[in-house]
Amino acid sequence: MRMVDIIAKKRDGKELTTEEIDFVVQGYTQGEIPDYQVSAWAMSVFFNDMTDKERADLTMSMVNSGETIDLSAIEGIKVDKHSTGGVGDTTTLVLAPLVAALDVPVAKMSGRGLGHTGGTTDKLESVAGFHVELEKEEFIRLVNEHKVAVIGQSGNLTPADKKLYALRDVTATVNSIPLIASSIMSKKIAAGADAIVLDVKTGAGAFMKTAEDAKELAHAMVSIGNNVGRKTMAVISDMSQPLGLAIGNALEVKEAILTLQGKGPKDLEELCLALGRQMVFLAGKADSLEQAEEKLKEVIQNGKALEKFKHFLANQGGDASVVDHPDRLPQAQYLIEVPADQDGFVSGIVADEIGTAAMLLGAGRATKESEIDLAVGLMLNKKVGDPVKVGESLVTIHANREDVADVIAKIKENITIADKADAPVLVHDIVTE
Secondary structure, eight states: OOHHHHHHHHHTTOOOOHHHHHHHHHHHHTTOSOHHHHHHHHHHHHHHOOOHHHHHHHHHHHHTTSBOOOOTTSOSOOEEEEEOOOSSOOHHHHHHHHHHTTTOOEEEEEOOOOSSSOOHHHHHTTSTTOOOOOOHHHHHHHHHHHSEEEEEOOTTBOHHHHHHHHHHHHTTOSSOHHHHHHHHHHHHHHTTOSEEEEEEEESTTSSBOSHHHHHHHHHHHHHHHHHTTOEEEEEEEEOSSOSSSEESHHHHHHHHHHHHTTOSOHHHHHHHHHHHHHHHHHTTSOSSHHHHHHHHHHHHHTSHHHHHHHHHHHHTTOOGGGGTOGGGSOOOSEEEEEEOSSSEEEEEEOHHHHHHHHHHHTSSOSSTTOOOOTTOEEEESOOTTOEEOTTOEEEEEEESSSOOHHHHHHHHHHEEEESOOOOOOSEEEEEOO
16 A cells, blocks of 8 residues: 555545555554655545545544543443533533533543633642542542542543644644544544533634534534444534633632532533533433433532532542632632723623633643643623623633733723624534434
């Protein structure tokens, strides 16, 4: 088999065989095929797309390029959830204990975040003592006994994906549906999930800016999952403005606690129920999505979801008293209000730019070496569609420095007020096949 023949075949829009795709992926991972040939192949895929079979083959070849996590010792159907990113995306903090309260095993692998705020791991480490450095046996024991645990990312999952992504980044082939879909799904499958629920974001703060592109990506990932024997569903959700009200690590933990008490922001609760009902249904704990949602609402109302969160924190060394005393979470030194300059209705909050404002405070990492300040961030006091009067606070800045002129300027540039405005639709679509 020769790489040049495979490039020519894909260039001409023909379907590659399982063996040909495997030849490309394994050869590149092992350093036997040079960057320039894989760049040409990726560009051919970019222009000519891939069939459902090719996408599934590419995904599984990337899964098999490194370690896979065997979670077969965990009883029940393990359901993993993946979000394609966003600002103020607190869903995992809520969903893990919420669905675990219904006996769905949540065995979550989580990395540290680059971007506006930290990843799930960073957010949870706002709780004093909490750690994700668990031995695999302890991780499995915790999930079997308590239904939920979070462990740090394993070192050698899908090395083919890491290598291919770095190449796509410098060859203008990132925005390719089959390459994005196989990249995301390979990591989820390698991490041992039996079923996968996807939160595909659309809007200004998302990778997929239009609902049509988000739907295409969701269908691609659901198709891959189902084709390789993993039950998969997706929700297409809005990220034209930040989700919830909190942007920042400790602030988002506090918001997750409120949501588990049934007192959180309505959009965050709505999305957690939309994703959670798919997780519960795929795990076989409900006969329909509607029944699954009723069960989720019940464990919020009777306090079982909140109790599960307390146990989850304590099991991994965390100070569970923060659930009843959120003031024990890291607190910022300064609270600074950003007032509205005019009367009207909030007509736009540019999610990714507001996220950048939080990162300027130290809530996120610009590079892997950046230190995160767990206490800082932003609290939105208004969302799109809300009425506002001159002088009313749009945002509360939680900062550990007094001079935040740069942050205020960034916020004011990216929140618009108009004579009238409607709240955006949060859940655009549900994809089940």
